Amino acid sequence: MGAPRYDIESFLAQISINKQMEIIRTVAELQKKLETARQNGSIGLVPTMGALHAGHKSLVDRARVENDTVVVSVFVNPTQFNNATDLATYPRTEEADRAMLEACGADYMFAPTVEEIYPEPDTRVFELGAVAEVMEGAMRPGHFNGVAQIVSKLFAFTRPTRAYFGEKDFQQIAVIRKMAELEGFNDLKIVDCPILREADGLALSSRNIRLTPEQRTVAPAISLVLRSSLIWAKELSLKEVKNKVIATLNMFPFMDVEYFEIVDAHTMQPIGEWTDSDCPVGCITCYCGEVRLIDNIKYPCAV
Ligand code: PAF
Numbered sequence: 001m002g003a004p005r006y007d008i009e010s011f012l013a014q015i016s017i018n019k020q021m022e023i024i025r026t027v028a029e030l031q032k033k034l035e036t037a038r039q040n041g042s043i044g045l046v047p048t049m050g051a052l053h054a055g056h057k058s059l060v061d062r063a064r065v066e067n068d069t070v071v072v073s074v075f076v077n078p079t080q081f082n083n084a085t086d087l088a089t090y091p092r093t094e095e096a097d098r099a100m101l102e103a104c105g106a107d108y109m110f111a112p113t114v115e116e117i118y119p120e121p122d123t124r125v126f127e128l129g130a131v132a133e134v135m136e137g138a139m140r141p142g143h144f145n146g147v148a149q150i151v152s153k154l155f156a157f158t159r160p161t162r163a164y165f166g167e168k169d170f171q172q173i174a175v176i177r178k179m180a181e182l183e184g185f186n187d188l189k190i191v192d193c194p195i196l197r198e199a200d201g202l203a204l205s206s207r208n209i210r211l212t213p214e215q216r217t218v219a220p221a222i223s224l225v226l227r228s229s230l231i232w233a234k235e236l237s238l239k240e241v242k243n244k245v246i247a248t249l250n251m252f253p254f255m256d257v258e259y260f261e262i263v264d265a266h267t268m269q270p271i272g273e274w275t276d277s278d279c280p281v282g283c284i285t286c287y288c289g290e291v292r293l294i295d296n297i298k299y300p301c302a303v
Helices: 008-014 027-040 054-066 084-089 094-104 143-158 167-183 206-210 213-218 221-232 238-250
Strands: 022-024 043-048 069-074 108-110 162-166 189-193 255-264 280-288 291-298
Touching (some): 022 027, 027 043, 027 069, 043 054, 054 162, 054 189, 069 143, 094 108, 108 143, 143 162, 143 167, 162 167, 167 280, 206 291, 221 238, 221 280, 238 255, 238 280
Parallel strands (some): 043 069, 043 162, 069 108
Antiparallel strands (some): 255 280, 280 291
């Protein structure tokens, strides 16, 4: 007989959670429910845009373990899309999301309408500084301001003890930390959670379902090349590794690297030498056909 497993994932898989999850559509109702919850303990918030997958589940599982009440927001935020087609084609799967969240034991799914969140246009401009100016910030003008708008609203409505974000969107976490600092969300802990991957290495993303079967077979090349770059980094200069990652990926069919930058994990600023940062991270955005995929890799300190 094998040794019993006591890790939290097998524990969560074995217990059946009977409590009914509530779906909340309005801010007023959310705030009312959370007023009581706050008196009873901590609140964990998992902001999402829906189309939930195992990556989101890992955030909800962690929030479930660490908090008394768990709220998951499911809202495709229009202000963070700078491309109308991307917004229109973003997958919306509310019924499946509801089922997954209920099975995870979330207490509340907050799924408001656009009018509820933005009764009038949000004209706030956040001074996010350098962390928001490079990479995604440079490629998607206005994107991070939109993220700051929605996440600041969710923080204000929910006043969570902890908020959970996936490291696949590595730069987004730095931007949200900056927004939290600017807006004075000082008591709230931002928890960054590791990337979840398919067995072949592809980082889980709601966009993966838009890959054709042929593209899906090629898409894991992104993580494969990033992992290979850990080995290349032992011998090559930072610039050589950068060029090799881009050139190698672009040789695959469907693949078109938009950018690959090696940045400092705190400032998000590109570095020129391995020794320029104690935490270098390689951040990539690569098109696979029409689908824009992102991923990243942490290099050992001072390789
Ligand atoms: O990462 C996402 O899914 C979104 O950017 C977020 C944080 C839920 C804000 O809409």
